[in-house]
Structures are given as structure tokens and as C-alpha cells.
Amino acid sequence: MTHQPEDNALVALLPLLTGTSDNPLAQVLTVLLNAAMKHEWEKHIGAAPYERTEERNGQSNGYKVRSLSTRLGKLNLSVPQVRGSEEPFHPQSLDAALLSEKALKVALAEMYVQGVSTRRVSAVLESLCGTSISSMTVSRASAELDEVLKRWRNRPLGGIPYLQCDAIWVKIRQDGLVRDAAVLIASGVNEEGKRSLLGVSVSASESELHWRSFFESLVARGLRGVRLITSDDHSGIRAARRAVFGGVAWQRCQFHLQQNAQSYVPKEEMKREVASKIRSISTASDLVTAQGLLKMAVKEYEKTAPKLSLWMESAIAEGLAVLSLPETQRRVLRTTDGLKRVNKELRRRFRVVGSFVSESSCLRLASAVLMEISDGWETGKVYLTMEKLEA
Numbered sequence: 335m336t337h338q339p340e341d342n343a344l345v346a347l348l349p350l351l352t353g354t355s356d357n358p359l360a361q362v363l364t365v366l367l368n369a370a371m372k373h374e375w376e377k378h379i380g381a382a383p384y385e386r387t388e389e390r391n392g393q394s395n396g397y398k399v400r401s402l403s404t405r406l407g408k409l410n411l412s413v414p415q416v417r418g419s420e421e422p423f424h425p426q427s428l429d430a431a432l433l434s435e436k437a438l439k440v441a442l443a444e445m446y447v448q449g450v451s452t453r454r455v456s457a458v459l460e461s462l463c464g465t466s467i468s469s470m471t472v473s474r475a476s477a478e479l480d481e482v483l484k485r486w487r488n489r490p491l492g493g494i495p496y497l498q499c500d501a502i503w504v505k506i507r508q509d510g511l512v513r514d515a516a517v518l519i520a521s522g523v524n525e526e527g528k529r530s531l532l533g534v535s536v537s538a539s540e541s542e543l544h545w546r547s548f549f550e551s552l553v554a555r556g557l558r559g560v561r562l563i564t565s566d567d568h569s570g571i572r573a574a575r576r577a578v579f580g581g582v583a584w585q586r587c588q589f590h591l592q593q594n595a596q597s598y599v600p601k602e603e604m605k606r607e608v609a610s611k612i613r614s615i616s617t618a619s620d621l622v623t624a625q626g627l628l629k630m631a632v633k634e635y636e637k638t639a640p641k642l643s644l645w646m647e648s649a650i651a652e653g654l655a656v657l658s659l660p661e662t663q664r665r666v667l668r669t670t671d672g673l674k675r676v677n678k679e680l681r682r683r684f685r686v687v688g689s690f691v692s693e694s695s696c697l698r699l700a701s702a703v704l705m706e707i708s709d710g711w712e713t714g715k716v717y718l719t720m721e722k723l724e725a
Contacts, residue, residue: 364409371425375414378423392419483701487533491552493559494522494532496663496718500673501568502680504696505689506538512689513538517680517700518548521673525559529717531676531708532557536697541570549578562655564667566590586652588616589669594649598642608642615650616668621657628654662719676707 381390395415401408416423498521506515515538523529533555535548545568564585565571575584592612599605611631618624628650635643656668666672683703690696711717 364411367409368412371411371414374425375416375423378421379416379419392416392423479702480698483698483705486705487701488555491522491532491555491557493525494557495525495559495561495720496523496667497532497557497560497563498522498667498670498673499563499565499568499571500670500677502677504536504684506536506693506696507689507691508538515690515693515696516541516544517696518544519673519676519700519704520548520552521676522557523718523720525720527716527718527720528712529672530712531704534697534700534704536693536700538693541568542573543570545570545574546577549574553578562659562667564656564670566670567594567649567652583655583658584652585655585667586649587668587670588653588656589671591616591649591653595642595645598639598645600639600642604639612646612650616653618657621654624654624657625651666718676704679703679707 375394379390379392379394393416395417397412398415400411400413413425414423499519501516501518503514504517505512507513515536518535518537520532520534521529522532533548533552535544535551537544537547560579560582562583562585563575563579564587565575566587567590575582592609595608595612596605599608611627615624615627615631618627628646631650632643632647635646653668656664659667680700680703683699684696687699690699
């Protein structure tokens with residue numbers, strides 16, 4: 335007579351369904367995962383329990399207990415073991431449980447980054463999962479996250495025609511003092527028109543040295559083919575850009591140019607007029623037209639606003655490089671607005687922390703936020719229609 339296996343999974347679920355279990359959700363998940371792994375085990379060896387067949391691929395070797403802490407609570411899983419099989423057996427059902435545990439560890443690491451004490455982390459975890467966690471586990475989870483973020487920061491780059499850079503300032507505690515540190519960010523549009531966040535760096539060092547080191551790290555990772563760099567006129571970026579990307583066209587952010595111009599306007603009633611003129615220059619149909627309009631504006635303000643005239647002659651010219659590109663590409667490359675939205679999200683997350691305990695803790699949180707944003711960009715729609723650059 336053929337052996338009829340008993341449906342142990344259904345039997346095990348009965349007390350859970352009748353409300354006699356202390357933690358029904360965790361136990362239901364345990365039963366279902368154990369049943370799924372057992373089903374995978376049967377498919378792997380090609381035979382049901384107690385079934386004899388020539389096609390059988392290996393023998394049962396008992397079970398190995400695996401404990402996992404998940405958002406539903408602690409799961410005690412029974413992982414089937416196989417011996418004598420041509421290929422090693424690894425149940426895919428277990429990967430789902432491991433993914434849940436990984437998500438929990440990432441959440442723990444982020445709490446750690448944001449300065450939540452181990453005691454509070456344990457309290458939060460106990461309320462969510464019914465179990466506590468040690469400071470060693472929190473530190474280990476943080477180290478695991480650090481390794482993932484490090485790989486992301488060091489991943490190889492390729493052809494990036496358009497590079498955008500920006501920086502924000504944060505507070506970091508060093509030697510008992512709170513110091514300012516710069517967070518440098520770079521994004522790029524690749525040859526297929528998809529954008530991504532290329533890298534991030536945190537340092538309280540001199541501006542030029544920091545920018546140069548950051549640019550050199552991008553090049554060392556394989557960054558090539560840069561045709562245009564868009565950024566604000568950050569301290570130190572000019573010298574660093576020339577040293578690393580000599581000969582690459584620079585587009586000074588037109589939004590910041592408008593803001594900078596206001597400090598050179600001598601009268602309040604002139605501000606709207608000046609802003610309109612700068613806008614007409616920046617959005618001209620071509621470079622020659624823009625240069626003509628700029629020359630007229632410089633001459634017009636020579637007597638009424640001499641400081642403005644001198645500033646416009648040099649600064650506005652630095653914001654016209656984008657006019658050599660196809661019109662379809664100018665709008666998103668004339669400013670660093672795309673990075674401004676990224677910076678806004680970073681500031682929102684940094685505000686919770688206040689001042690960081692070290693540069694590495696700031697880099698950890700910044701990297702986690704940027705990696706998440708970049709993943710969304712890379713899997714989303716094409717950001718920019720790429721056309722052949724004009725000579």
C-alpha cells in the first residue's frame with residue numbers, strides 16, 4: 335500500500351487558528367515556512383517521505399534548527415538536511431525569512447546611526463517583536479550595513495557625460511568640540527540618459543583638498559567621458575576641478591547666479607529688472623545671442639551699478655556653457671536642482687541626529703539615504719534624452 339503522508343502543517347495550524355497560541359502570527363509563519371521548506375526538500379530529492387524510487391536524488395539527513403528574529407517575533411525553523419545529493423540543498427523559503435531578518439538589522443543599524451541608545455533600541459525591538467537585543471548585536475548589524483554601503487561607494491563607474499556636484503554642511507563632534515564638516519555629493523547622467531548618485535564624501539578638511547580628493551576617487555573608480563560639470567561656486571571647487579578635470583566645460587548653477595546677483599544690486603526697485611535680464615541671457619537660444627545680451631547688460635549698468643556690471647561680466651559668463659548643448663538637455667543641466675531635492679532629504683534625516691559623533695557616522699547615514707535614492711533613479715525612467723553633442 336502506498337504511504338499517505340499526514341498533513342502536519344494543517345494539524346499544527348489548528349491551535350493557532352483557535353486562538354490558543356501566545357504569538358499566533360510568528361507561529362503561523364513558522365509552520366508555513368517549515369512546510370514550504372519540506373515541500374522544496376521533496377522536489378529536490380524527487381521523492382516523498384518513505385517513498386522508494388530509482389530517480390531519488392539523495393537521502394534525508396534530519397533537520398537543523400535555525401532561529402531567526404523577525405518583525406513578527408522569534409522563529410524557530412526546522413531546515414531539512416540532505417546527504418548524498420548531486421547538488422547542495424538550500425531552501426528558497428529560508429531566503430525570505432533571512433530577508434526579513436536583514437531588514438530588521440538595517441532598521442537597527444539606522445537607529446544606531448541616529449544616536450538611539452542600546453537600551454532604547456532593545457525596548458523598541460521588544461515592543462515590536464517580543465524579544466530584546468544586545469549592544470553587540472546592534473554593533474554587528476551596523477558593521478554589516480557599513481560593508482554594504484562601502485561596496486556601494488566603491489562600485490565601478492563608467493562613461494558619465496554629465497556630472498553634477500553639490501555640498502551641504504553638518505555638525506560633527508571632534509575632540510570635545512563641535513566642528514563644521516562638508517558632505518560632498520556627485521550625481522551623473524550616463525550615456526543611456528539614466529542618472530545615478532555616484533558618490534559621497536564627508537570631511538572637515540580644507541575645501542580644495544577635500545574636493546580634489548573626492549574628484550580623484552571618482553576617476554579612480556572608472557569615471558570617464560565627462561563633457562560638462564554643473565555646480566555652484568563652492569569654496570575650493572574651482573582649483574580642484576581644474577586639477578582633476580582640466581579642459582572639461584563648467585556650468586555654474588544659474589539658480590545660484592540669480593541669488594548671488596541680488597547682493598550686487600544697489601537699489602531694491604532694480605532687483606526684478608536685473609533678475610529678468612539675467613534670465614533672458616541664461617535662456618537665450620544660443621551662445622552668441624547670450625553673449626550679446628550680456629555685453630549690453632554690462633554696459634547698461636556701468637554707471638548706475640558698477641559693482642553689478644563687473645560681477646555680471648565674469649560670473650554670468652560662467653553660467654552659459656549649457657547653451658552649447660542640445661535644447662532638450664539644457665533645462666536639467668543648467669542648475670543643480672536635482673541635487674537640491676537630494677540635499678533636502680539628507681537635511682531632513684540629519685536634523686534628527688543633530689551633531690554627529692564622527693565623520694564615519696555621518697558618512698554611514700548619508701550613504702544609506704543616497705543609495706536608496708540612487709536605486710530609485712536607476713530603476714526608473716530615462717532622465718535625459720541623449721543627443722550628439724555639438725562641437
